[in-house]
Amino acid sequence: MEKLAIFGGTPIRENPIYYGRQYIDQDDVDAVVATLMSNLITCGPKVEALEHKLCEITGAKYAVVVSNGTAALHLAAMAAGIGEGDEVIVSSITFAASSNCVLYCGGKPVFADIKSDTYNIDPESIKKLITPKTKAVVAVDFTGQAAELNEIRKICQENNLILIEDAAHSLGTIYDGQPVGSIADMTTFSFHPVKTVTGGEGGAITTNDEELFRKLRLLRTHGITRNASEMAHPTDDPWYQEQICLGYNYRMTDFQAALIISQLNKLPAFSKRRKEIVKKYDEAFCKMPEIKVQREIPESDTTRHLYILRLDLDRLSCTRREFFDALNAENTVPQVHYLPVYWHSYYEKLGYKKGLCPNAESYYEESMSIPLYYSLTDEDVEDVIAAVKKVVAYYKK
Numbered sequence: 001m002e003k004l005a006i007f008g009g010t011p012i013r014e015n016p017i018y019y020g021r022q023y024i025d026q027d028d029v030d031a032v033v034a035t036l037m038s039n040l041i042t043c044g045p046k047v048e049a050l051e052h053k054l055c056e057i058t059g060a061k062y063a064v065v066v067s068n069g070t071a072a073l074h075l076a077a078m079a080a081g082i083g084e085g086d087e088v089i090v091s092s093i094t095f096a097a098s099s100n101c102v103l104y105c106g107g108k109p110v111f112a113d114i115k116s117d118t119y120n121i122d123p124e125s126i127k128k129l130i131t132p133k134t135k136a137v138v139a140v141d142f143t144g145q146a147a148e149l150n151e152i153r154k155i156c157q158e159n160n161l162i163l164i165e166d167a168a169h170s171l172g173t174i175y176d177g178q179p180v181g182s183i184a185d186m187t188t189f190s191f192h193p194v195k196t197v198t199g200g201e202g203g204a205i206t207t208n209d210e211e212l213f214r215k216l217r218l219l220r221t222h223g224i225t226r227n228a229s230e231m232a233h234p235t236d237d238p239w240y241q242e243q244i245c246l247g248y249n250y251r252m253t254d255f256q257a258a259l260i261i262s263q264l265n266k267l268p269a270f271s272k273r274r275k276e277i278v279k280k281y282d283e284a285f286c287k288m289p290e291i292k293v294q295r296e297i298p299e300s301d302t303t304r305h306l307y308i309l310r311l312d313l314d315r316l317s318c319t320r321r322e323f324f325d326a327l328n329a330e331n332t333v334p335q336v337h338y339l340p341v342y343w344h345s346y347y348e349k350l351g352y353k354k355g356l357c358p359n360a361e362s363y364y365e366e367s368m369s370i371p372l373y374y375s376l377t378d379e380d381v382e383d384v385i386a387a388v389k390k391v392v393a394y395y396k397k
Helices: 026-036 045-058 069-079 097-104 123-129 149-158 210-220 254-264 267-285 320-329 345-349 358-366 378-395
Strands: 062-066 087-091 108-112 134-140 162-166 186-190 203-207 307-311 367-370
Touching (some): 026 254, 045 062, 045 203, 062 210, 069 203, 069 210, 087 097, 097 108, 097 134, 123 149, 134 149, 203 210, 254 267, 267 378, 320 378
Antiparallel strands (some): 062 203
16 A cells, blocks of 8 residues: 555645635736725725625625624624623534624623534524523534525524624525525625635625614724714714714725725636535545535535535544644645634633533544635646545555
8 A cells, every 4th residue: 555645655746735725816916006006095985895795796785894704793793782691502613703702792602513414503403502591693604505594594583583694604605595695684704815705804794784784884983973863962063973882993994895806706706616626525525435525405505615524533543633644744734623612721711511512522523624725726626635535545444
């Protein structure tokens, strides 16, 4: 049997392929430069233009762009009225920001388990966790696949709960014929470099509710308004502005907005290529008993952000770490997404203990992400597949 690179063999490829990477072309550079050379590089027209673009893409009535995806979640939780004593049901497999936004507002995150085959939040778990203190649900579209939004929205409506959809992974995904961003009470996005579309940093919240939109826009900019109808002490002075609530400086710059607009123009191409790569991976791995492929629900036409390998370690003579290191040595650089949020030491200090979400914990122990991004060539994809197959063959029982 061919030796793995980790044991002195020759790696599949010479240069590493990382799990995620941004794609920037000359159009993006030109858009940023043009904005940098304009009169306004913040609080200018590009931010509003980006908000209009997001409404066009998602079908939402309103969009508020902010400095990053975490800021988007924080403002959504604030606009939902989360406060001391409120409970919010949150996905257990997600980046910590999906839960931290509840803590920022003084609320208590309550972690729902995932489905063992889709890795998304389980609606049945949500139902079991609802109490008189429950105020909202934060449902994450993990890997880009939409959560079971029809069922979750029905649960929220029946229990008078706000639904916040964390769509940091799922820009471009269509759920049951509707674009992600137009379905939940509020939907949050991230434009971090490993996401489908990037602004370096940046985030957004979309909603169809005008009252929520007004709250979000106010909270984004210190709680300060120039709208006389919102003021306690309106005047005719053209310079006058008034702080009417406690908000934050979560504004986005115009040159970031210009970059994101340019990136959004390529979203159809980005989405198409990611789907092509996912199809190649699925075809390569679905018949390998040592690997479980993520199931996709029929309602979700998914623009995938992450591709997850879930290892059947009973069929392999290695640990997850050994498999991870072996792939790395073949210059296919994996990552793990994510530690169950309540396993973080900070959450341990808050009293959360292991065992809350068995499916999430089992998933975490067996999973890793492999490269998935727009600029992967067909040769790159074949190298990734070859590296995975090589490691599986070596450790196969």
